[in-house]
Amino acid sequence: MGRMSENPTAAVLAIGNEILSGRTQDTNSNTVARFLGPFGIDLKEIRVVGDVEPTIIEALNTLRARYSYVFTTGGIGPTHDDITADAVAKAFGVGIDFHPEALALLAARFADPADFNQMRRRMARIPEGASLIRNPVSAAPGFQIGNVFVLAGVPSIMRAMLDDIAPRLSRGRPVLSITVAAQVAEGAIAGPLAVIQARFPEVAIGSYPVYRSDGYGVQLVARGFDLSQVEKVAAELTAMLQAAGGKPERLLS
Amino acid sequence: MGRMSENPTAAVLAIGNEILSGRTQDTNSNTVARFLGPFGIDLKEIRVVGDVEPTIIEALNTLRARYSYVFTTGGIGPTHDDITADAVAKAFGVGIDFHPEALALLAARFADPADFNQMRRRMARIPEGASLIRNPVSAAPGFQIGNVFVLAGVPSIMRAMLDDIAPRLSRGRPVLSITVAAQVAEGAIAGPLAVIQARFPEVAIGSYPVYRSDGYGVQLVARGFDLSQVEKVAAELTAMLQAAGGKPERLLS
Numbered sequence: 001m002g003r004m005s006e007n008p009t010a011a012v013l014a015i016g017n018e019i020l021s022g023r024t025q026d027t028n029s030n031t032v033a034r035f036l037g038p039f040g041i042d043l044k045e046i047r048v049v050g051d052v053e054p055t056i057i058e059a060l061n062t063l064r065a066r067y068s069y070v071f072t073t074g075g076i077g078p079t080h081d082d083i084t085a086d087a088v089a090k091a092f093g094v095g096i097d098f099h100p101e102a103l104a105l106l107a108a109r110f111a112d113p114a115d116f117n118q119m120r121r122r123m124a125r126i127p128e129g130a131s132l133i134r135n136p137v138s139a140a141p142g143f144q145i146g147n148v149f150v151l152a153g154v155p156s157i158m159r160a161m162l163d164d165i166a167p168r169l170s171r172g173r174p175v176l177s178i179t180v181a182a183q184v185a186e187g188a189i190a191g192p193l194a195v196i197q198a199r200f201p202e203v204a205i206g207s208y209p210v211y212r213s214d215g216y217g218v219q220l221v222a223r224g225f226d227l228s229q230v231e232k233v234a235a236e237l238t239a240m241l242q243a244a245g246g247k248p249e250r251l252l253s
Numbered sequence: 254m255g256r257m258s259e260n261p262t263a264a265v266l267a268i269g270n271e272i273l274s275g276r277t278q279d280t281n282s283n284t285v286a287r288f289l290g291p292f293g294i295d296l297k298e299i300r301v302v303g304d305v306e307p308t309i310i311e312a313l314n315t316l317r318a319r320y321s322y323v324f325t326t327g328g329i330g331p332t333h334d335d336i337t338a339d340a341v342a343k344a345f346g347v348g349i350d351f352h353p354e355a356l357a358l359l360a361a362r363f364a365d366p367a368d369f370n371q372m373r374r375r376m377a378r379i380p381e382g383a384s385l386i387r388n389p390v391s392a393a394p395g396f397q398i399g400n401v402f403v404l405a406g407v408p409s410i411m412r413a414m415l416d417d418i419a420p421r422l423s424r425g426r427p428v429l430s431i432t433v434a435a436q437v438a439e440g441a442i443a444g445p446l447a448v449i450q451a452r453f454p455e456v457a458i459g460s461y462p463v464y465r466s467d468g469y470g471v472q473l474v475a476r477g478f479d480l481s482q483v484e485k486v487a488a489e490l491t492a493m494l495q496a497a498g499g500k501p502e503r504l505l506s
Contacts, residue, residue: 014299017457017459017476018459018461018474019283019286019299020286020295020296020297020298020299021286021290021296021428021430021476022283022284022286022287022289022290022296023430023474024461025280025283026279026282026283026299027278029279029301030272030275030278030279031275033272033273033274033275034275036275037274037275042273043273043274043275044273044302044303044308045273045300045301045302046267046272046273046279046299046300046301047298047299047300047301048282048298048299048300049297049298050297051459055297077439077440077443077460077462078439078440078443079439079443079446079447079460080443080446080447080450080458080460081450081457081458081459081460115440115441117440117441117443117444118444119440119443119444119447120440120443122443123440137464138464154462154464156464157464175274177274177276186330186331186332187330187331187368187370187372187373187376188368188370190330190331190332190333190370190372190373190375191370191371191372193332193333194332194333194372197333197334204270204334205333205334206270206271206304206334207330207332207333207334207335208271208277209330209407211390211391211407211409211410221271221276223270223274
């Protein structure tokens with residue numbers, strides 16, 4: 001897929017001790033990956049780091065210099081361990097202060113003004129020059145600064161924030177993919193598979209073995225920009241799996 | 254948890270286009286995180302990169318210099334897109350060749366020698382100086398070179414390989430944790446929570462809001478080396494959640 005490099009690129013920076021301790025399975029990165037596909041934006045890297053300010057700053061500055069977009073998740077809530085907004089401000093070398101619109105959005109959520117306490121007000125602290133990202137679930141906004149989108153860690157909120165980001169993204173050429181699966185051992189077809197890959201350098205073929213209690217098999221994924229090329233490769237993969245004794249079927253992917 | 258920095262550290266480097274495209278949800282990182290906890294080894298970073306040799310080399314060299322251990326997952330199968338072993342050899346600046354024991358382990362799997370084809374033999378190519386990691390599921394071994402453990406991407410195989418790694422790891426002081434949950438809004442208790450955190454700097458308190466169809470709540474996690482300190486903090490968190498109108502309960506974590 002030679003021309004893939006012309007697409008905008010992206011990284012996810014997931015922030016949270018709970019992922020590194022194993023307590024929480026990160027699913028936000030997968031959500032962002034699936035979200036970006038149709039935009040033709042290539043997710044190139046995912047990093048997970050803990051709630052440690054210098055670590056967040058270093059990772060963010062590396063990633064935002066390297067990719068078109070960075071999506072951070074986590075660490076923008078009201079508690080003492082929510083340090084993402086401050087870390088982002090420091091990474092960009094800008095100040096951070098209460099954002100009037102963020103304050104208004106949050107205040108509207110509390111019938112009793114006493115409930116809008118000091119810690120909840122922390123969620124309205126936004127780095128200078130950032131624009132807000134709407135949170136229709138729990139009001140506390142995310143924000144965009146430069147090419148960095150700062151999102152919540154709670155999956156349902158993170159997903160909802162993506163709706164507000166969509167119109168802000170440059171678009172590339174989406175990668176189209178077809179998956180063909182069969183109960184054939186990966187090692188039995190690796191040779192002819194490499195031959196097909198060599199004949200179609202514009203289509204990237206991935207091979208994923210499956211080991212399940214109900215048997216083994218392989219899923220072959222053809223990915224590329226040109227649907228007719230991808231279809232051609234899928235047909236070759238299907239014929240090859242048939243020749244190896246399998247009953248290949250297309251999967252929705 | 255000031256003394257946590259004395260523990261051995263680790264990173265996971267998950268390798269595979271299928272994770273970045275969103276096709277596959279990485280669960281191996283979480284498995285490694287949970288595996289390392291009881292050893293007192295602190296997982297500090299997770300990275301996911303694609304099947305791109307220079308990218309793998311750069312990430313691996315960064316991580317192995319920075320942490321006590323690196324665990325890679327993925328890219329050691331028989332197909333053309335399995336490039337991890339070569340990338341690791343290049344990262345270490347060593348050669349790569351067929352490993353006699355690996356060849357024997359793989360050959361034993363095939364009743365008909367003709368099935369042990371050229372592509373399957375690729376899985377016996379091991380960087381110079383590496384030691385094998387047993388794979389009781391499908392024979393093809395992983396390997397250890399220096400402080401790097403190179404593991405399969407298929408979750409059941411990756412998990413099985415960890416058994417062979419366990420005796421090779423230095424041990425630190427395990428982090429003990431207690432989780433207390435209640436149906437209380439995170440923002441309502443963020444203030445008293447910060448006060449408790451400030452009084453117990455040796456225990457790290459994480460706060461994780463829960464938004465579910467059946468309501469909202471918060472899970473508070475106290476983590477530290479000293480069980481009596483962690484218990485003390487858990488008791489304070491319980492009392493605080495009760496004072497906020499919740500019915501706190503301990504979760505198995």
